[in-house]
Amino acid sequence: MAQQAATKDATHLNRRQLLGLGLSGGSSLLLGGCALNGLSETVGNATQPLNERIEALMQGKGPVPLFRRDQVDPKDLLVNSFNGVPQLDPARYRLRVDGLVSRPLSLDLAALAALPQQELVMRHVCVEGWAAIVAWSGVRLADVLALAGISNLGGYLAIDSADQYFETWDIASALHPQTLLATAMNGAPLPAANGAPVRLATPIKLGYKLSKWVTGLKVMASLEERRGTWEDQGYEWFAGL
Numbered sequence: 001m002a003q004q005a006a007t008k009d010a011t012h013l014n015r016r017q018l019l020g021l022g023l024s025g026g027s028s029l030l031l032g033g034c035a036l037n038g039l040s041e042t043v044g045n046a047t048q049p050l051n052e053r054i055e056a057l058m059q060g061k062g063p064v065p066l067f068r069r070d071q072v073d074p075k076d077l078l079v080n081s082f083n084g085v086p087q088l089d090p091a092r093y094r095l096r097v098d099g100l101v102s103r104p105l106s107l108d109l110a111a112l113a114a115l116p117q118q119e120l121v122m123r124h125v126c127v128e129g130w131a132a133i134v135a136w137s138g139v140r141l142a143d144v145l146a147l148a149g150i151s152n153l154g155g156y157l158a159i160d161s162a163d164q165y166f167e168t169w170d171i172a173s174a175l176h177p178q179t180l181l182a183t184a185m186n187g188a189p190l191p192a193a194n195g196a197p198v199r200l201a202t203p204i205k206l207g208y209k210l211s212k213w214v215t216g217l218k219v220m221a222s223l224e225e226r227r228g229t230w231e232d233q234g235y236e237w238f239a240g241l
């Protein structure tokens with residue numbers, strides 16, 4: 001009972017109050033430079049469950065405010081790639097969706113194009129010290145997971161990329177209505193360097209969570225040892241904006 005009451009109270013705290021309490025998670029830690037000057041994995045692991053709980057409470061409070069198309073400046077978007085730019089043949093591309101789902105899927109680009117499309121103009125924030133307003137369009141990740149029949153036991157999503165980049169997300173962020181599997185950028189097909197044919201895009205997480213060249217999604221009950229390409233080097237896991 002006591003725990004329920006505490007949880008209910010916490011949902012009334014807004015982000016400013018959380019910041020005031022010094023309880024804020026990923027973005028402020030990272031943008032303060034910790035990830036860049038070597039936030040140790042120990043600290044990352046110690047704060048992660050708290051971050052996850054607090055940040056999760058801050059989700060589901062309605063959409064993050066977006067930008068106008070005329071605020072996009074394509075020059076601002078830099079390319080970040082840890083292992084070159086893989087060239088994926090669009091005709092042979094398949095998105096695998098498996099794990100805790102009732103209907104494992106292998107979707108080609110036509111199947112993705114047949115789902116409802118959405119454009120979101122959002123700010124992309126990279127911890128390396130740059131940001132850019134970008135218009136991404138594609139399908140909601142939630143729609144793809146619904147198509148696969150995601151289990152109630154699915155708490156996490158693992159994301160594989162063609163360049164061997166790896167990510168894991170909490171399922172609430174994956175199901176957020178502003179989380180897209182994007183196939184277009186600024187009104188044109190996604191360029192290879194920016195993740196063609198399919199990448200993640202959302203205004204609720206830092207740039208390093210937004211996997212490019214996505215090839216596989218796996219719904220999981222819990223996190224396994226590998227949490228992410230950069231997270232396993234000490235970057236904060238939730239990375240909420």
Ligand SMILES: Nc1nc2c(c(=O)[nH]1)N[C@H]1C(S)=C(S)[C@@H](COP(=O)(O)O)O[C@H]1N2
Binds near residue numbers: 077082
């Ligand atoms: N597969 C893959 N996804 C990735 C990366 C990467 O190296 N490989 N870099 C990440 C980082 S740190 C950022 S900031 C964004 C950059 O996206 P952009 O290159 O389209 O600007 O992609 C993210 N997704």
Ligand SMILES: [Mo]
Binds near residue numbers: 080126127208
């Ligand atoms: Mo980044």
